Amino acid sequence: MAIEDALTELSGFLGQALSRSKSDLDNHGRSESHFPETPPDAVAYPETVEQVQEIMRICSRHRCPVVGFGAGTSLEAQAQATQGGLVVDFSRMNRILEVNDADMDVRVQPGVTREALNEELRATGLFFPIDPGANASLGGMAATRASGTTAVRYGTMRTNVLGMQVVLADGRVIRTGSRARKSSAGYDMTGLFVGSEGTLGLISELTLRLYGQPEATTAAVCAFPRIEDAVETVIDTIQLGLPMARIEFIDTETVQAVNAYSGTTLPPMPHLMVEFHGSDAGAKEQAETFGEIVADHGGTGFEWATRPEDRKALWHMRHTAYWAILAARPGARAIVTDICVPISRLAEAVNATRSDLEAAGVDGPILGHVGDGNFHAILLHDPADAEETAKVKAASERLVELALSFGGTISGEHGVGVGKLGYMDREHGETWAAMGAIKTALDPLNILNPGKLVPQPAAD
Structure with missing residues (x-):
């Protein structure tokens, strides 16, 4: 059997860095959403790009499916081995390789998590702003084009990945992008791999854009009588050009679940949570203007959180809303x-x-x-x-x-994976076929995360 032949060869190469234990397979077969468990045949734990290269060479020879794995927080089964084969877990490739303070960028291995990076950056006065909620790995965040609560101010991973090192299906290593802030030299290969969900290559290194830590941060929560009042407040705030760092909406049902789960006492009404970054004077002025917009739309219970512990509690409540809803x-x-x-x-x-x-x-x-x-x-x-x-x-x-x-998209940030594969043709039409052609050019044997994101090739 091709997969077994590949795993036999991989075992000789990786030794104990290749696991076939039931607990490892089960842990890498689960999803945070509704998808059934699909354990892989084995899990590899590389520590160097050279090991990733050899893994891909071996798997290519035997046509063994390969799925990249970060922290396993994807919601559309992107990290599940739905066709068996090998999961490549990057948790041991977790080094911060180079921090360039003057240029405000950083080079990291894919297993570094966003929280670990920001902890390391604390003394530099810089930070990496993308916050999808979970403590996801940066490689996984790039592969799924993650965004989250701060995207309204800082953009998504597409905006903030300057370049990367990628191991292709046949084991070749390429570098995309550069540390320059712009380029007109050729195709945007970095943009191609950001959001490719591991179907085109395995990300083995990233260069990321950093930002200065704001002088002042102010957060608030407020309630509205109707959903449309809250959403119209958001629209007016954007159209006025207020530079929000975050603005989040939770409906009445979510508020009730959060209250029960976190012990909060928010009134059972739709709520907005907002945060501003800037100078002391600027954040204060922005907050006051936002308060006026809230009042115009009937908002009540307006409470500011300026102390770090209060802001942390506010966003912890938002980030745990999913678990609160399940617990309800x-x-x-x-x-x-x-x-x-x-x-x-x-x-x-x-x-x-x-x-x-x-x-x-x-x-x-x-x-x-x-x-x-x-x-x-x-x-x-x-x-x-x-x-x-x-x-x-x-x-x-x-x-x-x-x-x-409405002229929108089937997914703003969760991606496609398996769960939304059936909707891609409706959104993209012939463009989806072009995506499949790119996949075939870079992965002709269809071993990289097969069954995800792009049109599926006809069986041999």
């Missing part, structure tokens, strides 16, 4: 879906989603990074109840259709 219905699983629409259609999209879920009888709290038109629905269901599961999947499909009808 023990035994349930969630289809965690997200869409992104033009800002002008945001209020309409959120309202339409809430109305649809209520009409369908689907339990689906809504929250999201509404500053860039991106929101999530956590669609709960009993996995043993086939009828309820089908109803929830139908609601998820309608949400996708809504996004496309």
Whole structure:
């Protein structure tokens, strides 16, 4: 069997850095969302790019599927070995290689997590701003084009990856981009690999853009009588040009779950959470202007958090909202879906989603990074109840259709993986076929994360 032949050769090369223990396979077969467990045949733990190269050479010879693995926090099964084979876990490639203070960039291995990087950067006065919530690995964040709560100010991983080192399917190593802040020399290969979900190559090193730590940070939470009031506040704030660092929305159902889970006492109403970065005077002025916009839209309970511990508690509450929602219905699983629409259609999209879920009888709290038109629905269901599961999947499909009808996208940040593969043709048409052609050019044997993201080749 091809996979077994590959693993025999890999075992001789990697020794104890190749694991076939049941616990390792199970840990690398799980998903944080609703997908069934799909344990790989083995897990490799490389420590150098040379080892990654040889892994790919061996797997290419035997046509063994290879799936890159960071922290395993993806929500569309991107890191699951759905066709078996080898998972390459980058947790041991976790060194910060070079910090360039003057140029405000850093070179890291893919297994470095965002929290570990910022801890290391603390003394430099710099930080890396992308915050998807989970303490994800930077390689995984690049592979899935992660964003999160701060994207409204600092952009996504696409904006903040300057270059990378990638091991291709046949073991060749390429470098993309440079430390220069712009270039007109050839195709944007860095942009191609950011968001490729491990289907084109394994990221073995990244060069990332850094930012100065703000002099002042101010955060606040406020409640609104209606969803549309909260969302219209977001739209007005953006159109006024206020430089928000974060602006998050949680609906009434999410607030109730968070209160029960975190012991908070927010009124059961839609809420916005916002944060401003800047100078002392600038952050104060921005906060006051935002407060006026909130008042114009009927916002109440406006509370500022200026102490670091209060801000940390506020964002911890937001980041644990998913677990709070799951805890509100023990035994349930969630289809965690997200869409992104033009800002002008945001209020309409959120309202339409809430109305649809209520009409369908689907339990689906809504929250999201509404500053860039991106929101999530956590669609709960009993996995043993086939009828309820089908109803929830139908609601998820309608949400996708809504996004496309509004000129939006099927996913603002969770990506495609397996879960949204069936929607790609509807969004991209012939462009999706072009993506498949790129995949075939770089991975002709289709061994890199097969079954994900791009059109699937015909069987041999």
